[in-house]
Amino acid sequence: MSAGWFRRRFLPGEPLPAPRPPGPHASPVPYRRPRFLRGSSSSPGAADASRRPDSRPVRSPARGRTLPWNAGYAEIINAEKSEFNEDQAACGKLCIRRCEFGAEEEWLTLCPEEFLTGHYWALFDGHGGPAAAILAANTLHSCLRRQLEAVVEGLVATQPPMHLNGRCICPSDPQFVEEKGIRAEDLVIGALESAFQECDEVIGRELEASGQMGGCTALVAVSLQGKLYMANAGDSRAILVRRDEIRPLSFEFTPETERQRIQQLAFVYPELLAGEFTRLEFPRRLKGDDLGQKVLFRDHHMSGWSYKRVEKSDLKYPLIHGQGRQARLLGTLAVSRGLGDHQLRVLDTNIQLKPFLLSVPQVAWLVRSFLPGNQEDPHRFSKLAQMLIHSTQGKEDSLTEEGQVSYDDVSVFVIPLHSQGQESSDH
């Protein structure tokens, strides 16, 4: 998959844009419908162009060209999003150096050149301003590279050793590792998980230092050693398209899908709700007339439903309220995982959202697959990305069912999974 959506990243030290105040985040900025370059599908130059606010077209990096970061293997459709858009993206080559734990107990770079090479694509859907999404687009890949370099010896071993330096303290160490079923892929998954945590901490520090706010979801694809990894914290979606199958590669984390975890936390720490919210879920918000009635509800221990008699405290605003894409955590946030939001509070209160949020991604991996057929048109992936975005907006070539139109920002990466031969001939 590729042909995608792409944002220029901010350079280190470059000032971040001023934040917008947080608030209900369904559509925290006035909606401006993204405009596509008409006819771009028949004009390769246009499809490769990124539009900046001043409308000067900027040439994309050449296809397959390797830049230090945030470039490489992507074609660009920007849909006139500004540099300060809450949707951000990054992609590029992942160059992992080989390091070794030296005798001096210091990390020595044995090979300053790349030792392992992978590819990285990431989408960040921001809220409460673009600051967190921009920081994530600038930071997460560095965290990941660092995490991978710290375990690279284990990555290239037949089986990750119990001790990174290869010493064997206990003769049956390989057996212990085997019994736990630990494979090299688990080190990549662990590196992704730790990179998300690290990036979240960086965002927390940077935004606090600069007096800014905001958060973002993160959806990351990594191709490494012939395998594709998807790491998702938020409500973006990755799908694998094969000739006769469409397979979801990510699970969305929203207040609705993580209801039991969030209610459980409020059950254990009722003080997090400051007496302003009810932990319980009802089909709709209750009102005075419901008092004393037995109504449908569910609590943290229930995947099913039951009835309870309505008490006064049940009339409070629900911890999770709304349905589907409209569901909000504490009336504020539509996602339950992501990066940032360290300072986010419910409007006009001191109630924090961060305790309910996780920066832990769910990681799925699969052996790299190959895209069949239709190899003639060099812009086929751009066209597909464009068609997918159009379809969410109810355009003529729409794929979407009637009524399923989005008024939010929409970003798409299409990443073609080539065979080894195709890949090397491309580069």
Next chain:
Amino acid sequence: MSAGWFRRRFLPGEPLPAPRPPGPHASPVPYRRPRFLRGSSSSPGAADASRRPDSRPVRSPARGRTLPWNAGYAEIINAEKSEFNEDQAACGKLCIRRCEFGAEEEWLTLCPEEFLTGHYWALFDGHGGPAAAILAANTLHSCLRRQLEAVVEGLVATQPPMHLNGRCICPSDPQFVEEKGIRAEDLVIGALESAFQECDEVIGRELEASGQMGGCTALVAVSLQGKLYMANAGDSRAILVRRDEIRPLSFEFTPETERQRIQQLAFVYPELLAGEFTRLEFPRRLKGDDLGQKVLFRDHHMSGWSYKRVEKSDLKYPLIHGQGRQARLLGTLAVSRGLGDHQLRVLDTNIQLKPFLLSVPQVAWLVRSFLPGNQEDPHRFSKLAQMLIHSTQGKEDSLTEEGQVSYDDVSVFVIPLHSQGQESSDH
């Protein structure tokens, strides 16, 4: 499925047996290998017999005969387990009366006779003495019946109403219920979840009052309104056997499968470990020689693995230790969900296990299926149950792979899923 394992239940008020002290529960009582009646598979009478400690065979209730409780549709293979065995079971007809919320704000029984009829089968695998398993076998079905009776009006409606008494406070209430996708099945699931919670509270009170201890897993099958529900809290297994498919109907909850939840709790509440345990998982328990080395580990936010440099605190006993069936929570317990264990502490310490345990079952439901073929032998289900138990013990007619032999108590329910016609002709 049926032909099963069955325990006489204790009558209300009957004294419970004295408990054994808790301890490492791999095999907390001296192992006594269950003996089957040889040749019982060719002798229907023997296969139907329950052996009591005094070895007098007791006739099982007639097949299909309906007793008020704990009887009905089961054939019995007891394998000479005593009445005080840690494995307990219960099965019977589930008679749900119709109640209504009257004008006097009291629950009135409209129909003292049964209104809905279902069937119930349950297995309880005890530890630290049989007390909790016996209480669960005597109590859980009553809790479930009470929970179902409290929502029975919703169960028989086309769609559960927002208000149990059918009043409509808000004109779009049916729409809210529909948007949430709430079906009658969700009320059964909610009733099962609440019944487990209620039963756990009863066990806690009863054992405390009588100075007893112990806990048990619970695996419950309920057949109601043409659907089969499986509720599981613990490490017993339910499988659905079809002509060309074997499908697991339950997921096992062990310290290993619930590692992240348990580590997360210890991360949030480090005081639960009293400085005696380490939250982190390593492939084996670390020792002095590992100090300063970088070894494989994972923490609560990781499904993958990474390396960390070993510090002194990492040498503590792990929160979860061991592999597969040997994995123990706090060195003590092999399951992470179940009923009871309110007083259980790590041996010679004041460290409680209950905060890490959930009594919340996972509930799965499916439309009732039908068992094909082989309808000649009336004891075919007994024989199957017997064969399954033999196979876990490496007997001649074993189905188990080489080396897969259990020395623990083993209990099996085989519950045939009949078609409607078959069922009514049986009754």
